[in-house]
Amino acid sequence: MRKLSCLLLAACAARSLMAQQPTDLKDVVERLDRLEAQNRDLMAEIRALRLQLAAGQPTAAPEAAAQTAETEAPSPPVTERLDVAERRIADLDQSKISSEHRLPVTLTGMLLFNTFLNGKGSGGADNPTVLPPAGGQAGGGATFRQSVVGLKVDGPGLVGGGKLTGAAYMDFFGGGTGLNQTVRLRVATLDATWKNTTVGLAFDKPIIAPREPDSLAQVGVSPLTAAGNLWLWQPQVRVEQRISLTEQAGLRAQFGVYQTAESGTGLSTAYPDLAKARPGYQGRSEFWAKSGSRRIEIAPGFHVSSTRVLGQSVPSRIFSIDWLIRPTARIDFTGTFFHGENTGVIGGLRQGVNVMNGQARAVGATGGWGQFTYRATRRASFNIYAGQEDDRNRDLSLGAIGKNQGYGANIIYRLGSNILTSFESSQIRTTYLGSHTVINPHYDLAFAYLF
Numbered sequence: 003m004r005k006l007s008c009l010l011l012a013a014c015a016a017r018s019l020m021a022q023q024p025t026d027l028k029d030v031v032e033r034l035d036r037l038e039a040q041n042r043d044l045m046a047e048i049r050a051l052r053l054q055l056a057a058g059q060p061t062a063a064p065e066a067a068a069q070t071a072e073t074e075a076p077s078p079p080v081t082e083r084l085d086v087a088e089r090r091i092a093d094l095d096q097s098k099i100s101s102e103h104r105l106p107v108t109l110t111g112m113l114l115f116n117t118f119l120n121g122k123g124s125g126g127a128d129n130p131t132v133l134p135p136a137g138g139q140a141g142g143g144a145t146f147r148q149s150v151v152g153l154k155v156d157g158p159g160l161v162g163g164g165k166l167t168g169a170a171y172m173d174f175f176g177g178g179t180g181l182n183q184t185v186r187l188r189v190a191t192l193d194a195t196w197k198n199t200t201v202g203l204a205f206d207k208p209i210i211a212p213r214e215p216d217s218l219a220q221v222g223v224s225p226l227t228a229a230g231n232l233w234l235w236q237p238q239v240r241v242e243q244r245i246s247l248t249e250q251a252g253l254r255a256q257f258g259v260y261q262t263a264e265s266g267t268g269l270s271t272a273y274p275d276l277a278k279a280r281p282g283y284q285g286r287s288e289f290w291a292k293s294g295s296r297r298i299e300i301a302p303g304f305h306v307s308s309t310r311v312l313g314q315s316v317p318s319r320i321f322s323i324d325w326l327i328r329p330t331a332r333i334d335f336t337g338t339f340f341h342g343e344n345t346g347v348i349g350g351l352r353q354g355v356n357v358m359n360g361q362a363r364a365v366g367a368t369g370g371w372g373q374f375t376y377r378a379t380r381r382a383s384f385n386i387y388a389g390q391e392d393d394r395n396r397d398l399s400l401g402a403i404g405k406n407q408g409y410g411a412n413i414i415y416r417l418g419s420n421i422l423t424s425f426e427s428s429q430i431r432t433t434y435l436g437s438h439t440v441i442n443p444h445y446d447l448a449f450a451y452l453f
Contacts, residue, residue, distance in 0.1 A: 123442030210303030219446035230389025234349030266346030282307030337372035366394035
């Protein structure tokens with residue numbers, strides 16, 4: 003009887019437990035549902051707070067969005083990230099050179115190959131600018147001497163929002179032919195530039211003659227040297243002020259001190275007391291205006307200096323005007339005109355001073371050049387240029403150069419984005435006072451690789 007009672011009690015307890023279990027599980031599930039709902043509410047409140055913070059701090063919104071994107075977006079595979087990093091390193095290796103002071107340095111230049119043919123009047127020079135009185139043999143050749151190598155430096159920032167930049171260009175035209183092809187400095191600049199002002203130190207062309215004809219045949223010296231182009235690269239200090247008149251027009255005012263080359267007087271060997279260099283003062287004011295593809299630039303300028311020889315002061319006074327006229331996108335007309343005396347000290351004919359009976363006299367001169375350019379296609383351009391310097395005959399002795407002229411034409415064709423080829427035909431005519439005129443034709447085929 004006892005055993006039966008125990009069995010009945012155990013069965014009732016089990017039944018009671020089985021009846022309570024579903025109720026307990028249901029409570030647990032309901033509690034979990036409530037917790038998940040509370041978590042969703044909390045997340046919604048957090049997102050709302052982030053949006054309020056982003057609205058109150060606009061500058062922080064991109065950073066918050068970027069951080070959210072980083073946490074939500076899956077990161078790319080390791081191999082893909084390595085490939086991207088290697089490509090970026092390769093790009094930096096190709097485009098930048100590190101200097102000792104960790105300033106960005108860019109290598110630039112032109113690898114230029116010329117093959118040329120000269121007439122009998124060249125006097126043996128590859129690129130004659132003034133012809134000797136006596137003729138010679140016709141000749142030709144090929145050279146890489148006119149190749150140009152340059153370095154451009156992007157310097158640090160300056161007070162007032164300015165920027166310091168520099169550049170230096172060299173070629174191999176300093177020696178003769180054969181193996182005597184020495185490196186020569188062409189142009190160098192160091193400029194501190196602000197929004198409207200630039201202060202610079204330079205080894206460059208005269209301030210009053212910044213333009214020159216386009217040519218791949220004459221790079222070692224500027225085209226039309228001593229035939230209307232005052233090209234002489236010399237040390238100088240210069241200041242430029244830019245004035246905006248409207249969005250389509252403005253002014254550029256330039257002033258500087260230019261070191262003259264007194265060997266251009268033609269007296270250096272005969273008069274040892276001749277000062278080798280003198281300060282010259284130059285100024286140029288350019289007005290420019292544009293409308294669509296059309297543009298015009300007109301710039302008058304002046305040069306003032308003096309030559310010291312035999313205890314005398316011989317003036318050099320030059321007025322100039324240079325221009326660019328672009329009536330359409332395909333056509334340019336550029337050039338320079340000058341008039342004055344003793345022009346050899348800045349790149350004119352090297353006979354700027356003449357001594358007669360112990361009296362030093364400045365030689366008057368008038369000259370200039372002009373070029374017409376037609377861009378036929380995006381790849382091909384045609385250039386026709388001419389220039390001369392005509393020295394005043396009464397200031398010269400018999401046998402001096404009365405006039406030096408040059409003219410030519412070329413086609414420059416772009417074979418690729420950085421590969422050019424050019425064919426040019428030109429002629430120099432040098433007239434000697436009381437004597438004759440020497441003529442020399444020059445033909446040149448050039449290939450240039452820009453880097």
